Amino acid sequence: ASLSFSFSALIRTGSIHAAEFGHLPDNITVLEGESVILRCKIDEEVTHKAWLNRSNILFTGTDKWSLDSRVSLVNSNDSDFSIQIERVAVADEGPYTCSFQARNQPRTAHVYLIVQVPARIVNISQDKSVNEGDDVNLFCLAVGRPEPTITWKDFKYGRMYEGEFLDITEIKRHQAEEFECITNNGVAPPDTRRVKVTVNYPPVITDVKNMPAQLGKTAILRCEAMAVPTAAFEWFRDDRRPVESDNTLKIKNEKTRSLLLFTNVTEKHFGNYTCFASNRLGASNASMLLFRPGAVYGRGASLSACLSGLGFWLGLSVSFLVKV
Numbered sequence: 001a002s003l004s005f006s007f008s009a010l011i012r013t014g015s016i017h018a019a020e021f022g023h024l025p026d027n028i029t030v031l032e033g034e035s036v037i038l039r040c041k042i043d044e045e046v047t048h049k050a051w052l053n054r055s056n057i058l059f060t061g062t063d064k065w066s067l068d069s070r071v072s073l074v075n076s077n078d079s080d081f082s083i084q085i086e087r088v089a090v091a092d093e094g095p096y097t098c099s100f101q102a103r104n105q106p107r108t109a110h111v112y113l114i115v116q117v118p119a120r121i122v123n124i125s126q127d128k129s130v131n132e133g134d135d136v137n138l139f140c141l142a143v144g145r146p147e148p149t150i151t152w153k154d155f156k157y158g159r160m161y162e163g164e165f166l167d168i169t170e171i172k173r174h175q176a177e178e179f180e181c182i183t184n185n186g187v188a189p190p191d192t193r194r195v196k197v198t199v200n201y202p203p204v205i206t207d208v209k210n211m212p213a214q215l216g217k218t219a220i221l222r223c224e225a226m227a228v229p230t231a232a233f234e235w236f237r238d239d240r241r242p243v244e245s246d247n248t249l250k251i252k253n254e255k256t257r258s259l260l261l262f263t264n265v266t267e268k269h270f271g272n273y274t275c276f277a278s279n280r281l282g283a284s285n286a287s288m289l290l291f292r293p294g295a296v297y298g299r300g301a302s303l304s305a306c307l308s309g310l311g312f313w314l315g316l317s318v319s320f321l322v323k324v
């Protein structure tokens with residue numbers, strides 16, 4: 001007597017993947033939500049037959065015992081006894097048995113239904129805005145069957161970190177960036193989501209220069225500052241008098257810098273200007289001169305002229321000015 005059993009999975013697209021096998025229990029893998037056909041092939045005279053889910057009877061012959069509307073009989077004749085389960089759920093995973101009597105001999109065929117669920121991110125940290133020096137803890141929770149892997153990818157440096165948690169101690173400004181959580185279990189393409197980490201820090205004035213200017217000509221003083229959030233700029237004259245726009249002087253504030261635009265330099269414009277950059281984390285200032293080439297200003301001027309050996313102020317650095 002030869003018996004053969006076969007089980008096939010009907011996937012969403014309607015194509016059938018048949019897995020032929022002998023008498024050993026086999027696995028049928030199906031995605032959650034799809035349909036599956038459990039096929040039992042019988043090539044000899046059968047008197048009684050039943051399909052069971054664990055020890056629960058689903059069908060005996062054409063009699064349906066199961067109350068589950070997703071379970072139906074696909075075919076029942078002398079050579080084939082097949083049932084279908086629609087919209088497969090994770091709870092359906094387990095052993096199914098085709099049991100029958102042939103020539104008064106009880107026979108059984110087992111199949112193990114494996115239900116897969118694509119890896120999916122179910123909860124992830126919100127975008128964060130922290131201050132430099134803070135500790136940052138990111139989490140990414142995922143579900144899936146089989147158990148998915150979770151990896152964090154750091155875009156800026158291309159590094160990967162295993163696990164649901166990504167902890168950064170005392171974050172630095174250069175570590176501000178997007179992090180991507182990737183979860184995968186090989187069932188479907190990986191699921192990914194990104195978290196943006198903004199690192200706030202007080203302004204740092206990076207570039208200021210003393211500028212020579214000719215009477216009646218134009219001139220520009222620049223103040224560059226790096227800051228997150230972006231800095232607000234203010235300008236002051238020697239005695240901390242605020243600089244105001246007028247018909248010969250415009251203040252132009254941009255994202256990372258502020259400009260003083262002199263449209264027609266006159267005697268009163270020469271002097272020491274202090275740029276003051278601030279955000280909610282702090283402030284920084286730097287001073288620079290708008291000077292007439294050849295002229296000498298205050299203590300700083302003579303010291304500078306002495307050091308450089310030139311009567312000029314070109315390129316005098318801020319740090320030097322502050323120390324003077």
Ligand SMILES: *[C@@H]1O[C@H](CO)[C@@H](O)[C@H](O)[C@H]1NC(C)=O
Nearest residue numbers: 021024025026027028112114
């Ligand atoms: C069925 O799956 C289990 C675990 O998922 C595995 O150990 C076993 O080898 C599989 N059986 C067959 C016949 O593929």
Ligand SMILES: *[C@@H]1O[C@H](CO)[C@@H](O)[C@H](O)[C@H]1NC(C)=O
Nearest residue numbers: 074075076077078079080081
């Ligand atoms: C039983 O049904 C299957 C599928 O419909 C068919 O291929 C097969 O010929 C049938 N067998 C008999 C003995 O009717």
Ligand SMILES: *[C@@H]1O[C@H](CO)[C@@H](O)[C@H](O)[C@H]1NC(C)=O
Nearest residue numbers: 053054066068071085091092
């Ligand atoms: C199979 O049995 C399990 C546990 O009793 C049940 O949760 C599940 O709904 C059943 N599935 C089918 C298709 O009968």
Ligand SMILES: *[C@@H]1O[C@H](CO)[C@@H](O)[C@H](O)[C@H]1NC(C)=O
Nearest residue numbers: 122123124125126139140141
């Ligand atoms: C996600 O996790 C956060 C923090 O643990 C929690 O407050 C929130 O309720 C979770 N959201 C969902 C949809 O589970």
Ligand SMILES: *[C@@H]1O[C@H](CO)[C@@H](O)[C@H](O)[C@H]1NC(C)=O
Nearest residue numbers: 215216217248263264265266
């Ligand atoms: C600049 O200002 C001086 C004095 O106010 C004036 O004589 C001259 O015409 C101005 N030059 C320009 C280009 O506006």
Ligand SMILES: *[C@@H]1O[C@H](CO)[C@@H](O)[C@H](O)[C@H]1NC(C)=O
Nearest residue numbers: 240274276283284285286322
């Ligand atoms: C300007 O910066 C210096 C340090 O560079 C600081 O000592 C000083 O208090 C600042 N001035 C103001 C008005 O904030």
Ligand SMILES: *[C@@H]1O[C@H](CO)[C@@H](O)[C@H](O)[C@H]1NC(C)=O
Nearest residue numbers: 238272274287298300301321
């Ligand atoms: C410019 O003004 C700042 C602030 O008032 C001061 O610290 C600095 O010494 C001055 N520079 C010169 C060259 O006078």
